[in-house]
Amino acid sequence: MANKQDGPGPQGLTNDDIGQDVRLELYRIQVKIRDAEKRANDLFFQNLIKGTSHLSLGQEAIAAGVAVAMEANDKSFCTYRGHAHTLARGVSVEKVLGELMLRDNGLMRGKGGSMHLTSVEHGVMGSYAIIGAHLPIACGSAWRAQYLGEKDVSVCFFGDGTTNIGAFHEALNFAVIWKLPVVFICENNLYMEYTPIGDVTAVEHPAADRASAYGLERILIDGNDADVVYRTAKAAMDKAREGGGPSLIECLTYRHSGHSRADPAKYRPPGELEKWLEKDPLKIYRKRLAEYGISESDIAGIEAESKRVVDEATEACKASPPAPHELLTTDVYADGGWAWRN
Amino acid sequence: MANKQDGPGPQGLTNDDIGQDVRLELYRIQVKIRDAEKRANDLFFQNLIKGTSHLSLGQEAIAAGVAVAMEANDKSFCTYRGHAHTLARGVSVEKVLGELMLRDNGLMRGKGGSMHLTSVEHGVMGSYAIIGAHLPIACGSAWRAQYLGEKDVSVCFFGDGTTNIGAFHEALNFAVIWKLPVVFICENNLYMEYTPIGDVTAVEHPAADRASAYGLERILIDGNDADVVYRTAKAAMDKAREGGGPSLIECLTYRHSGHSRADPAKYRPPGELEKWLEKDPLKIYRKRLAEYGISESDIAGIEAESKRVVDEATEACKASPPAPHELLTTDVYADGGWAWRN
Amino acid sequence: MAELTYRDAVARAITQEMERDERVVLLGEDVAKAGGVFKATVGLYERFGEKRVRDTPISEQAFMGAAMGAAMTGLRPIADIMFADFAAVCFDFFANEFPKLRYMTNGQLGCPLVIRTANGGGARFGAQHSQSIENWTMMIPGLKVVAPSSPVDVIGLMAAAIRDDNPVIFHEHKSLYATKGEVPDGEILDTLGTAKILRPGKDATIVALALMVPRALAAAETLAAEHGIDCEVIDVRSLVPLDTNTILNSVAKTGRLFTVEENPRLCGWGAEIASIVADEAFWDLDGPIVRITTPHIPLPAADHLEDLALPNPPRIVERIARTMNGSAR
């Protein structure tokens, strides 16, 4: 990996800073996310997913690029739009879909729901559904690493809209002054729920244009190119791991579907979606693989395997019962129960 | 006032963008604040001021410079360190000291206390003691002016430490996107309570270095020179009044005393206070007046008058009773009372 | 007279008041162009324009503060908290700013605004989007707190809230938005601080709020039909001011009090009412006061577990029947 290059290109594998294994992994994860998210969408329309769900269709390159750049001990802090990041860290499709379907086989057996996916064994330290809160929480995890001399990096994902809430500002300043090993990834998909981010933000690039307010480098990247995301995230994580402090990375992207399951996204200007579908991360990456000489059959193999996994997971979820009633009152307190009195 | 000049200088009154009347007013207010604050300090040590109090000794030029730049209808939003701004808008020393002494003759008859000085008739729309809250509140007042087509400007004062709280960030972004007629004045006195601002802030100038994060101009000025403050504030207020939106002004200054009455300020490095006493705003301004040809006797007259006013106010406060007990339960609700039930 | 949803009642109430008073303005995340995430403000942006109906950034502190600053100086803002749970990110305004301004300034300033929240559970949104926070607001001196259970109450109480010179927290229940009710034509204006007896009864008083009102009513029918217990059901409607007269008079008649609360148990609104009755109507009581609440737990996302958590007619029936037939414990 000596030959660093700025943009991806078909130089052939010998001259490739990323390498075939990583590249295949990047594709595999993107495909897995795409298929699982599409399935989630179908299941919702079959009325098998209750409550809400927030898909990352179109944003797969960010989840994949960052996750592949992470080491096993690194920690992810996600939002309600966290299926992608959870899957990217290696959590099974069944456990994610099971949670979306609020079944006993879900990651939290249905207690948390789609907005709170957590898998500590995979380093997924929770998904937080109140905008802003997890930025300081990620700082705390990074502080623990610094304090204990542990070498992991905490990574925090959030959207463009999140940059306008107070906790964003507090967390960024805090991370810098304590020089914490934390990487903030802003997925700028151009919208908060239904409101274009430009309508409510004083600067064009809600994260990158504010980096200087915390003495940070301005980092703005193409979030639909997994290689670019991977390289940028890797550099930021290396820096954090070596004691160089936090980074803030703004990834430009677009969500193909509405904000949540309930949103048909009618507020979009005509043509916008189509333009971004041209830049679909899977399309880009499939082409990339071919350019790097991966065979069509290898690519198709990845895709087929993903479909198989998602189908199997779906069946397993459908077969899973809901959690037993006793679960209602477990784990409120550390003793496992909910007793607030004697 | 055609001849604008950048710095103050002894060019003689004909060539003066500020003019003698304004300049005398600037001095008068600074002296009034200085004397009243010193008296507050004395009264505290005589045990006549209970609770807390936060003095602006050393920061008088900001209060005076901004207040003189304001028009009668303009609105001030202050913090617990708000005696100076309240006095600067024309509130009597008696009403301020009366409130500090929690007497019936105080601005709020002792109900609010020193941290909440309010005089709506003078445009002092409250003093707020929880860091950050009044920045959005000032935005709201400015929004009302914009909505109703009223021409007043809302001015919000706060300290350097306040720039690290979430509400600062939210308010600045909000003010810019709604293009509100609000002027944010950061009094950077180098400390939050006892902690140097540099220890807890990612940039050197906590307000000015963040202006760009809101698409605002970087404005950093000498807060101990009332002329500089006056000119800068006036320009910002003109801009706001004409629909040009908000400004953020960082004024460098220093508080001569501790954070609050309880603080001997032992955390200061040796020599720091002395250095700043050289830059005492009253010293600077007294010299300025002389340079502009104001006679020593006129200056002394202002000073004597101020002492007289403060002495008289002190006596009036000492003579004032506490408020009647009935006041305890008035004005909780708009009907004047406190009934929460029938 | 027309049938209207609770959701549409919100828009109708705001329309009524915006037409009446130019000072009334509405702001919040996605309330304008999108008509709100619960579609309760659909059409207002089109009707009143972007000057009066405004989308905000995700900056709850900024727009709560802006609402307050505008209210202090002459407007009548209505600000929207998308999910009641998010009141926590701007709670300083609820706890320390809105309600204390008038008192701290000795009456120089007031804060006439309305904060709407989408409150309560039942939508399988999980622990951070489903809470009943009426007690978070009831406990703060200086606030008024309203939580209607029907479309007509939404209109009348919203109108009263907007015209009130105090900060009013208006809890809409997200699981009631789709429910329907008859609503008269023309202007509707109700009175804050008035409870309503929705079902007269002689054996026991049930006090309920918002989503718990239809459930209490259903339980009362079953109790009458299957257990011969005739319950009086009171919709509190307004927690502050609290119509203690209606409650105390009812208990004087029935001798028994049950509260049905969606908030988790500890320090719920029912505790306050229970404590008032245990003091002022003690000698009227013929037996224990019993509170039926959501257990003191965060809410689960799973549908069957959430259904288990919130008080429902069978649980209400069971508890009341057991108490009325049995001993104190």
Add this chain to the structure above:
Amino acid sequence: MAELTYRDAVARAITQEMERDERVVLLGEDVAKAGGVFKATVGLYERFGEKRVRDTPISEQAFMGAAMGAAMTGLRPIADIMFADFAAVCFDFFANEFPKLRYMTNGQLGCPLVIRTANGGGARFGAQHSQSIENWTMMIPGLKVVAPSSPVDVIGLMAAAIRDDNPVIFHEHKSLYATKGEVPDGEILDTLGTAKILRPGKDATIVALALMVPRALAAAETLAAEHGIDCEVIDVRSLVPLDTNTILNSVAKTGRLFTVEENPRLCGWGAEIASIVADEAFWDLDGPIVRITTPHIPLPAADHLEDLALPNPPRIVERIARTMNGSAR
């Protein structure tokens, strides 16, 4: 055995636990170099160094969140809210993050931290620096809530709080910091969820917390001496978990319950206790349950008005004597 102030007890407790457990860290505004604005953490920075005792910016959300993130992943943070009122600016962490994490993750993660607040009135600081917020925290499922009234309890309960695997809100009372009490030498460790009977009595039970404890005790002496009423005084100490046994047993004996609460009236902690007693001990009661609270108002700054607002021994005596001698109302 030594005499110690409540203030010094805080530092002693934290010292004891920091020496015992490397994972214990302290953070907050001005807690390190300055030893806290109430001087309750003096000496800790010098003793444990800047790695473990850290000053923060005025960013309550940042450092509450940081405490949580650290707690989730292996540390035992103690975070300081300078004045309890400021809990409102970071209330999301109190209401939605700390207490729900374990539940939402089905037990995968926990949040073992302690939040210290300087709670309560009496210092003439006015409406935004004087509130008693114990009910703000008691009402949230998943938190534990402690409020000691004496130096020895500060140490024992703080130690228990730090060792507890749950988020514990530890309300120190700012008007008690200067009070003194005897404290044994050596390690002190108490148990959360245990109330203490500080004065046995047979005629009535008085339940009090924090600053109200010495006041209730003083009132009890007067009631005994001047009115012949023998009150049992219980220091609740821990609101969650709540030692209902001690309270219910006491009421079973005395037949009467009075609460003395500093929080403003509505939804105060006493309402919860009243509602429990009115349910489970109804047949033990010989008369109304009476709550003596701060009126439901913001607090005034003026000394004489603040003194009028908070419950004090004369008011407690008057109310209890009147109730015990008179009729229900």
